[in-house]
Amino acid sequence: MQILEKAPAKINLSLDVLHKRPDGFHEVEMVMTTVDLADRIELSLLSENEIRVESESRFVPNDERNLAYRAAQLIKNRYDVRKGVKIYIEKNIPVAAGLAGGSSDAAAVLRGVNRLWNLGLSLDELAVLGAEIGSDVSFCVYGGTALATGRGEKIQSIPAPPPCWVVLSKPTLGVSTQSVYQNLDVEKAEHPNTKAMVAALKNGDYREICTHVGNTLEGVTLEMHEEVGQIKELMSQAGADAVLMSGSGPTVFSLVEHDARAQRIYNSLKGFCTEVYMVRLLGYREPLDK
Ligand SMILES: C[C@@](CO)(OP(=O)(O)O)[C@H](O)COP(=O)(O)OP(=O)(O)OC[C@H]1O[C@@H](n2ccc(N)nc2=O)[C@H](O)[C@@H]1O
Numbered sequence: 001m002q003i004l005e006k007a008p009a010k011i012n013l014s015l016d017v018l019h020k021r022p023d024g025f026h027e028v029e030m031v032m033t034t035v036d037l038a039d040r041i042e043l044s045l046l047s048e049n050e051i052r053v054e055s056e057s058r059f060v061p062n063d064e065r066n067l068a069y070r071a072a073q074l075i076k077n078r079y080d081v082r083k084g085v086k087i088y089i090e091k092n093i094p095v096a097a098g099l100a101g102g103s104s105d106a107a108a109v110l111r112g113v114n115r116l117w118n119l120g121l122s123l124d125e126l127a128v129l130g131a132e133i134g135s136d137v138s139f140c141v142y143g144g145t146a147l148a149t150g151r152g153e154k155i156q157s158i159p160a161p162p163p164c165w166v167v168l169s170k171p172t173l174g175v176s177t178q179s180v181y182q183n184l185d186v187e188k189a190e191h192p193n194t195k196a197m198v199a200a201l202k203n204g205d206y207r208e209i210c211t212h213v214g215n216t217l218e219g220v221t222l223e224m225h226e227e228v229g230q231i232k233e234l235m236s237q238a239g240a241d242a243v244l245m246s247g248s249g250p251t252v253f254s255l256v257e258h259d260a261r262a263q264r265i266y267n268s269l270k271g272f273c274t275e276v277y278m279v280r281l282l283g284y285r286e287p288l289d290k
């Protein structure tokens, strides 16, 4: 028996950091949405009682360091499952990019082993488990568009943005989420208007969505890596409707309504960095088990 799960990347349409908490994490308000750039996860039963991870990507560890491995291990231990699983990861999402690739793989494994091992858990139950793996995993369990609060694990579904193109561009450097949060000065940083973003989504108002994109972490990563600013500049010059860094970066995305303009932005970025993608928003909760 083989199970396939699509593990899509996310972008943060807005990301506000409110304050640092006593547990070391930061309290956030994030509006997140999935895009059609996805890893493909294949799960199959193993005759041995073990977890095996395989991938052709040289950036992905094949042991406990892999979030997909940890997801299988967590659910196996919690529900005392005495069966094995082979997890094959076709890696298409850039790694350490601010696109939650690892978190989405972990979420896909939670959904997938739930089916493979006939555990009958709900998405809400999987999302609670996901929070033990990482702050972004709960959102990735559901996909779609949501307001994420707490340290990112409290999820409220909201309407998807109107259809548009998303052009993503990642400079050839990785960013550690932990170091970006460590270097953030919450008082001095810029803060987006989360309420206005949520209202824009509820109203299906594309222009207002573009007006209210914002990311409190952007200034920190911009300060560390000038390439991020250069990509932002190129995208704006090429006519993007909105330009923002996703998560802790370094990937920058633009939202674009018109096909020809999206293609122009894609082409102009291709001359600047190798990892450029032009994709559609997924945005809504699609059945993720294709
Ligand atoms: C910034 C965001 C925005 O979506 O995404 P990425 O840039 O990683 O994609 C997330 O908040 C990242 O979520 P995730 O990558 O799951 O983070 P975790 O593994 O839980 O935490 C990594 C480290 O980031 C810091 N951290 C994370 C989340 C949070 N709300 N406050 C924090 O201070 C902590 O130092 C933690 O040790």
Ligand SMILES: Nc1ncnc2c1ncn2[C@@H]1O[C@H](COP(=O)(O)OP(=O)(O)O)[C@@H](O)[C@H]1O
Binding pocket: 059, 060, 061, 065, 066, 067, 068, 089, 094, 095, 096, 097, 098, 099, 100, 101, 102, 103, 105, 106, 175, 177, 247, 248, 249
């Ligand atoms: N399945 C996985 N895919 C990608 N990265 C993974 C995975 N499992 C663990 N990692 C590790 O997690 C770190 C962050 O990866 P990723 O989720 O791609 O970034 P981000 O949190 O910035 O979106 C990387 O250092 C990577 O080695």
